[in-house]
Amino acid sequence: MIAVREGDITTFAVDAIVNAANSSLLGGGGVDGAIHRAAGPGLLAECRTLGGCPTGEARLSGAYDLPARHVIHTVGPVWQGGTRGEPALLAACYRNAFRLAYEAGDRSIAFPAISTGVYRYPAPEAAAIAVATLREALKGCPDMEVTLAAFDASQAALLRAVLGS
Template sequence: MPRLEAILGDITASKLDAVVNAANTNLAAGGGVCGAIFLAAGAGLPEACREQAPCPTGEARITPGFALKAKWIVHAVGPIWRGGDEDEAGLLASAYRESLKLAAAVGASSIAFPAISTGIYGYPLLHATKIAIATCIAAPDEITEIRFICFDESTLNIYEHVLKSF
């Protein structure tokens, strides 16, 4: 089982092998984490993403890290929350699982995740956190370290609480 931890921080500053972008299906620059990653990664990222778009919900794509400290950026498309009756849980778990598979496939042993789908996509944070952690515990053997990088204290508190229950 990989080492899992949650920290408060800026995912664009992560020195882990891979960082995960909470992406949209067009793999285009957006707001929040996505916008910050595009800004920090620099000029090469938009073209690299255009070449791999579209990316269906629940799937992921991988690009170089460009100007980031991380070698790789995994672009995971989580679901928009629509009340829970449209397989949002399955799609969210799939986005995490596919991110882990892609990272392992390029030789990454460490990966940083944001709280996928919990911003503008509206996924309830506690529910999303439980899915994220349960999915990441079953990461491929190549992944030895997983860090959940939280944007604010309230998100960090929920991640820490859920991590204690696993």
């Protein structure tokens, strides 16, 4: 099941939230900064031990002061016109984050719109990749609940249109 929910992902009571991180995993702007601020200093301390994360991969950490059990950090691609492997890398972010959560025993996960902020991935294309990748992942894990977190009404409408709901 994939649902769309408008709001602040740091307040979602799910097993895992996904952080659209930078490769250092040490915090940044956008959703990354919001997650680090809401989780408290324990998250940064743990992230310092993870050794960073390459684009398309994912890393698992505790959630500290967040209502989730885990934060799954993934590094999306910087948009460079779509001809440098960006679609495959973005799909890998969703697939790897989903897999890590499932393997950790999580059965509910919330994803932000990965790479659509400062990394400039076009939102419609990113939404289509997210939905297609997560639908495929759910085929092997039908007991997983996926939430696509929308930061505003226009993003929620885009996600709902892509979902066909």
